[in-house]
Amino acid sequence: xxxxxxxxxxxxxxxxxxxxxxxxxxxxxxxxxxxxxxxxxxxxxxxxxxxxxxxxxxxxxxxxxxxxxxxxxxxxxxxxxxxxxxxxxxxxxxxxxxxxxxxxxxxxxxxxxxxxxxxxxxxxxxxxxxxxxxxxxxxxxxxxxxxxxxxxxxxxxxxxxxxxxxxxxxxxxxxxxxxxxxxxxxxxxxxxxxxxxxxxxxxxxxxxxxxxxxxxxxxxxxxxxxxxxxxxxxxxxxxxxxxxxxxxxxxxxxxxxxxxxxxxxxxxxxxxxxxxxxxxxxxxxxxxxxxxxxxxxxxxxxxxxxxxxxxxxxxxxxxxxxxxxxxxxxxxxxxxxxxxxxxxxxxxxxxxxxxxxxxxxxxxxxxxxxxxxxxxxxxxxxxxxxxxxxxxxxxxxxxxxxxxxxxxxxxxxxxxxxxxxxxxxxxxxxxxxxxxxxxxxxxxxxxxxxxxxxxxxxxxxxxxxxxxxxxxxxxxxxxxxxxxxxxxxxxxxxxxxxxxxxxxxxxxxxxxxxxxxxxxxxxxxxxxxxxxxxxxxxxxxxxxxxxxxxxxxxxxxxxxxxxxxxxxxxxxxxxxxxxxxxxxxxxxxxxxxxxxxxxxxxxxxxxxxxxxxxxxxxxxxxxxxxxxxxxxxxxxxxxxxxxxxxxxxxxxxxxxxxxxxxxxxxxxxxxx
Numbered sequence: 003x004x005x006x007x008x009x010x011x012x013x014x015x016x017x018x019x020x021x022x023x024x025x026x027x028x029x030x031x032x033x034x035x036x037x038x039x040x041x042x043x044x045x046x047x048x049x050x051x052x053x054x055x056x057x058x059x060x061x062x063x064x065x066x067x068x069x070x071x072x073x074x075x076x077x078x079x080x081x082x083x084x085x086x087x088x089x090x091x092x093x094x095x096x097x098x099x100x101x102x103x104x105x106x107x108x109x110x111x112x113x114x115x116x117x118x119x120x121x122x123x124x125x126x127x128x129x130x131x132x133x134x135x136x137x138x139x140x141x142x143x144x145x146x147x148x149x150x151x152x153x154x155x156x157x158x159x160x161x162x163x164x165x166x167x168x169x170x171x172x173x174x175x176x177x178x179x180x181x182x183x184x185x186x187x188x189x190x191x192x193x194x195x196x197x198x199x200x201x202x203x204x205x206x207x208x209x210x211x212x213x214x215x216x217x218x219x220x221x222x223x224x225x226x227x228x229x230x231x232x233x234x235x236x237x238x239x240x241x242x243x244x245x246x247x248x249x250x251x252x253x254x255x256x257x258x259x260x261x262x263x264x265x266x267x268x269x270x271x272x273x274x275x276x277x278x279x280x281x282x283x284x285x286x287x288x289x290x291x292x293x294x295x296x297x298x299x300x301x302x303x304x305x306x307x308x309x310x311x312x313x314x315x316x317x318x319x320x321x322x323x324x325x326x327x328x329x330x331x332x333x334x335x336x337x338x339x340x341x342x343x344x345x346x347x348x349x350x351x352x353x354x355x356x357x358x359x360x361x362x363x364x365x366x367x368x369x370x371x372x373x374x375x376x377x378x379x380x381x382x383x384x385x386x387x388x389x390x391x392x393x394x395x396x397x398x399x400x401x402x403x404x405x406x407x408x409x410x411x412x413x414x415x416x417x418x419x420x421x422x423x424x425x426x427x428x429x430x431x432x433x434x435x436x437x438x439x440x441x442x443x444x445x446x447x448x449x450x451x452x453x454x455x456x457x458x459x460x461x462x463x464x465x466x467x468x469x470x471x472x473x474x475x476x477x478x479x480x481x482x483x484x485x486x487x488x489x490x491x492x493x494x495x496x497x498x499x500x501x502x503x504x505x506x507x508x509x510x511x512x513x514x515x516x517x518x519x520x521x522x523x524x525x526x527x528x529x530x531x532x533x534x535x536x537x538x539x540x541x542x543x544x545x546x547x548x549x550x551x552x553x554x555x556x557x558x559x560x561x562x563x564x565x566x567x568x569x570x571x572x573x574x575x576x577x578x579x580x581x582x583x584x585x586x587x588x589x590x591x592x593x594x595x596x597x598x599x600x601x602x603x604x605x606x607x608x609x610x611x612x613x614x615x616x617x618x619x620x621x622x623x624x625x626x627x628x629x630x631x632x633x634x635x636x637x638x639x640x641x642x643x644x645x646x647x648x649x650x651x652x653x654x655x656x657x658x659x660x661x662x663x664x665x666x667x668x669x670x671x672x673x674x
Contacts (some may be wrong), residue, residue: 005445007527011212015105015371020411020412020413021411021412021413022412022413022439022473022474023156023409023412023413023414023415023470023473023474024471024474025471025657025660025661026653026657027408027412028053028467028653028656028657029053029054029055030053030405030408030665031052031053031360031387031405031408031467032050032051032052032387032404032405033050033052033357033358033360033386033387033388033404034048034049034050034051034052034357034380034388034389034390034402034404035048035049035050035051035358035367035368035380035388036048036049036085036086036087037368037370037378037379037380038087038088038089038370038378039069039089039108039370039371039372039376039377039389039392040089040093040225040376041089041091041092041093041372041373042093042372042373042374043069043372043373043374043376043394044068044069044093045066045067045068045069045093046066046067046068046069046378046390046392046401047064047065047066047077047088047089048064048065048067048087048378048390048671049062049063049064049065049084049085049087050062050063050064050065050076050404054511054655055653058653058654059652060083060239060653060654061081061652062083062085063076063077063078063079063080063083063084064076064077064078064079064085064087064098064168065079067390067401067402069376069378069392069394069401071399071401072080074401074402077096077112078098078100082100082101082102082103083100083101084098084099084100084102085098085099085100086098086099086132088132088133088134089134090134090138090198090554091134091135091136091137091138092138094113094114094115094138094200095111095112095113095114095138095622096111096114097109097110097111097112097122097132097134097141097198098110098112099128099129099132101410101479104392105405106125106126106127106128106263107125107128107129108122108123108124108125108129109121109123109125109129109132109143109196110119110122110350110551111198111199111200118540119141120199120200120561121530122141122196122197122198122200123196123200123203124203124223125145125203126145126147126148127146127147127148128146129143129144129145130143130144130145130214131143131144131214131215131216131217131462132217133216133217133218133219133226133431134198134219134485135195135198135219135223136219136220136221136222136223137223138198139197139198139223140195140196140197140223140250141195141196141197141198142193142194142195142217142219142226143193143194143196143203143217143244144191144192144193144194144215144217144228144389145191145192145194146187146189146190146191146192147189147190147191147192147205148187148188148189149188149189149190149210150188151171151172151187151188152172152174152188153172154172157169157653158658160639161483165299168191171185175188175237176237176238176572177237177240177570179308179570179616180570180616181570181615181616181617181646181647182435182474182615182616182646182647182648183499184614189213190209190210190211190213191212191213191214192205192206192207192208192213192214193205193206193207193213193214193217193226193228193248193288194206195250199290199380201518205253206226206248206249206250207228207248207253207255207472208253209232211218211230211231211232211236212230212231213228213229213231213232213246213248214228214229214230214411215229215266216226216228216229216266216267216268216269218268218269218270218277219270219301220274221246221268221270221272221273221274222274223250224249224250224251225247225248225249225404225565226247226250227245227246227247227248227258227268227270228242228245228246228247228268228389229244229245229246229264229265229267229268229276230243230244230245230246231243232244232255232257235239238573239573240573241263241264241284241573242262242263242264242284243264243265243266244257244258244259244260244261244265245257245258245259245265245266245268245277245279245297245313246258252497257397258277258297258302259281259297259304260278261281261283262283262284262611263280263281263282263283263284263290264292265279265280265281265295266279266281266282267279267280267317267318268301269318269320270320271320271324272320272323272324272373273324274299275298275299275300275324276296276297276298276299276324277296277297277299277584278294278295278297278318278320278327278351279294279295279297279318279633280292280293280294280315280316280318281293281295281495286502286577286578287496287578288467288486288495288496288498288499288502288574288578288579289458289486289488289492289495289496289499289585290314290456290492291311291312291313291314291315291378291492292314292315292316293306293307293308293309293311293315294306294307294308294315294318294327294342295307296344302662307327307342307344307346308329308342308346308348309346310346311331311348312491312492313331313332313333313489313491314331314332314488315330315331316330316331316332316337316368317329317330317368318342319369319370319371319377319410320394321341321371321377322371322372322373322374322375322376323375325343325344326341326342326343326375327341327342328340328341328342328351328369328371328377329342330367330368330369331489332365332460332462332488332489333353333465333552334353334432334462334489334490335365335432335434335460335461335483335489336353336355336356336365336462336463336489337353337354337355337356337365337366337367337462338350338353338355339351339352339355339369339377339379339393344665351389351393351396351398352379352381352393352398354378354380354381354382354383354391354398355367355368355379355380355381355463356381356382356383356388356462356463356464356465356546357380357381357382357383357386357387357388357389357464358380358382358387359386360387360450360466360467361465361466361467361468361650361656362454362461362466362468362469362481362533363384363434363461363462363464363465363466363469363481364454364459364460364461364462364464365459365460365461365462365464365489365618366380366382366388366464367379367380367381367382367388370378374418376392376393376394376395377392377393378390378391378392378393379392379393380389381398381400382464382465383416383435383463383464383465383539384417384463384465385409385417385465386405386409386465387404387405387465389401389402389403389404389405395539396448402410404549404573413434413439413440414439414470414473415437415438415439415441415469415470415473415474415479416436416437416438416441416555417434417463418434418435418436418437419432419434419463420432420433420434420435420480420516420517421433422512422513422516423633424485424505424509424512424514425501425508425510425511425512426505426508426512427485427497427505427508429480429485429494429497429509430512431483431484431485431509431512432482432483432490433461433480433481433482433483433513434461434462434463434468434480434481434482435471435474435478435479435480435517436469436472436478436479436481437474437478438473438474438475438477438478439473439474439536439670441478441522442522443520443521445522445626446522446523446524446527447476447477447478447522447524447527448476448477448478448523448524448527448528448529448667448671449477449478449479449480449514449517449523449527449528449529449650450472450477450478450529450530450531450667451478451480451481451482451510451513451520451528451529451530451531451532451543451550452468452469452472452480452481452531452532452536453481453482453484453510453530453531453532453535453536453539453540454481454483454487454532454535454536455532455533455534455535455536455537455557456486456487456488456534456535457487457502457506457535457538457539458486458487458488458495459487459488459535460483460488460489460490461481461482461487461490466481466657467650467656467660468650468659468660469481471660471664472660472663472664475664477529478517478522478523480513480517482509482510482512482513484506484509484510484539485497485498485505485506485509486498486502486506489569500579500581501551501594502538502579503538503539503594503596504594506539507539507542507543509544510539510543511543511547511549514528514549524672526540526551526552526672527551527672528549529550529551529552529553529554529667529670529671530543530544530550530554531553531554531555531556531663532555532556533556533557533558533649534556534557534558534559534617534618534647535559536556537555537556537557537558537559537618538558538559538596540553540554540555540556540558541553541555541558541560541596541607541626542596542599544603544605545596545598545599545600545603545608546599548604548605549670550603550605551605551606551667552606552607552608552666552667552669552670552671552672553606553607553608553669554607554608554609554662554663554666555607555608555609555610555626556609556611556649556659556663556668557610557611557612557615557617557618557622557623557624557647557649558596558609558611558618558622558623558626559595559596559618559622560596560597560622560623560625560626561591561595561597561622561625562575562580562584562591562592562594562595563584563588563592563595564618564621564622564625565618565622566580566583566584566591568586568619568621569616569617569618569619570616570617571617586626596626597625597626597629600626600629600630600633601633603630603633603635604635605635606636606637606666606670607626607630607635607636607637607638608637608638608639608640608662608663608666609623609624609626609627609637609638609640610623610639610640610649610659610662610663611623611639611640611641611642611649612641612642612644612645612646612647612648612649613641613642613643613645613656614643614644614645614646615642615645615646615647615649616646616647617647618647620641623639624639627639638666640657640658640662642658
């Protein structure tokens, strides 16, 4: 019986005789993020991120645009970076974070009528989760409060003028390092309030627990609602957060929710009668749908609003009244916004939130809501990173075109929606095909299968630097959402519960076969790559088949037993992805480890990982590299210096990643 395939054209390529997308174009990309609409809906402040070729890093400036698209101009720009703009309740001021004047991250307030700006803080650590009090007199935020590091001994004093080796570091915490942050300082996250005109921040939460997340002021300004880990065993149950109220006057704390599972993202209704929040009952599954709940502030009764929706809500906000919410969630690879009533009725408004992360085509995007219910959001597509858009009365308008000057003159690869039936299980699988510019279906092309990480994430029809560069190099690119991917419901995601990698392999291989059946792929020129969870699956693939001419395994997990005890997410692996710890059931860890299949590998395979990666540490790649070397398989190891798990965070690293992958594939690509 033949494979069942559906294919739809997303956007026809209208570009002719134009330049191809190139590596250096990475430095020209501009991304709109964190759009914040003013309370009256008249203006939008947003973060405009650009890549500076001289410092090989991103700069973030704050721009302003009227809601009708007029008067688009920089508000705060230059060599310093500016982020986290938040309007005061009356719209007269804007607070933001900057490291200007050589200081660390600080809070600044700008008066919008005059442009006058004041430094209002003198902080030792970076502030986050900034929130204005209802009367605009204070700001709340969270930051790390350091504690004295533990020590077993007091070292002898160093003689004057002597040069001794650095002292030892004593560690006695379960969570002591994090990817992208390195080894963590001792301390706890706490909530502070500070006068909006400047002054001394006052800590209002207390205890040896972490507090923070989204901060919501009660309408009368008497207290805040936050999310906190205040259980005695919090280090061993880091998904078990609860909502707490914290009174501004005396720091008194009251627990509002109590269940086994995370509660977070609280937001008060305008009239204060309700608190909307997100959470779920933790069933120790690999994946859970996050749901919207309403807490009645008078009765303390909780109501679940999205129990009938088989999708995970990632953001919630009140939409112009105390009876209507705006939510966002991923659906079939797209991020949607929808209106949600107190009866649980859901109406989709937009499905094009996109484009904030442009390395690979992951779902992304955000929104904010004005008092009248209008909202602004990041709008993107398969051929453009995010721009600023506004939705009013059910009608959406894109306000900016940040990359038209560069991408409007590039011959990009056409992106097509494709679906097929997996060869194992009753599953229809969804993916996207990117065709080389000036594609001719009568020719034969090499194919790259590009696999997403997570594994509980999703790709979609979103702009991707990497896949466009692969297409520009003459490859057809298939990227897809095999079972385990989000945005297709609870059951589809949990098809890989306690069995990853596993039958998701067949979804990927069936996709390759479906593309081959279209008639324009050279079956001798198949290539595979993927990062993180995609690194797991690409190494699993070459351990199960020799169909691919070459593979690049990026930042993988090769040995689940070592990863479970060496990465920065031991709880996720040992509690949610496996039934027990490695020493209790080592065989299960070994059976799901790509290293167990290394004896089958004949495919030339390169490893590529950041040297500072704590999520899938370099030791994982080095194990596989050494094993392949001992077996005499063509292999290489690319170490990316000063790079964590977000290996392509700096533009030159993004370029190096793609260049090395393409160079490895070209080595094994048939030139005939």
